[in-house]
Amino acid sequence: KNQVEQSPQSLIILEGKNCTLQCNYTVSPFSNLRWYKQDTGRGPVSLTIMTFSENTKSNGRYTATLDADTKQSSLHITASQLSDSASYICVVSGADMRFGAGTRLTVKP
């Protein structure tokens, strides 16, 4: 069973709308959690990285939250743009690194 579960598997929203992607993990011990954006046919690009003591971090229109007690993280995208269409991957590091399967976001005009 994967130790990092992401939901939803895919999501379609209209341009300008907000959305929230979820990441639940069971990785222990916990070191940090990262969100990556992966455009089709490209390598992942880091959006945010959070350690145990951080519960929110922003990068432009992207805001990540972390609840280390419940082992949940979310990535909120504000005022979505067509260029936000991509897969968003949650990666949790502990003794090793565990990747989620990603959420495929499609932003339509």
Added chain:
Amino acid sequence: EAEVAQSPRYKITEKSQAVAFWCDPISGHATLYWYRQILGQGPELLVQFQDESVVDDSQLPKDRFSAERLKGVDSTLKIQPAELGDSAMYLCASSPGTAGIQYFGAGTRLSVL
């Protein structure tokens, strides 16, 4: 801005043939990773190097896959013989250390026919 370079971008081969992928990490990055990503899934770690030493290759199918980083800089991943199930994106990433952000290359898309 420095990038992780990978080549080729695309590779089509027949099963039982040998293929090789090359990765040049960001200058000064001691840690280098090779991942395999099947369409619709997250990357799966194949091998991790610290300088020229293998740190983790527990998920590398060693009967057909090999990886080297002889001088602790660029790296090569080889598959021999290729099988149909090897069709995937092969990603290389590097980081300054083992706990920091990984910077990914654009990947090599392998199709085995």
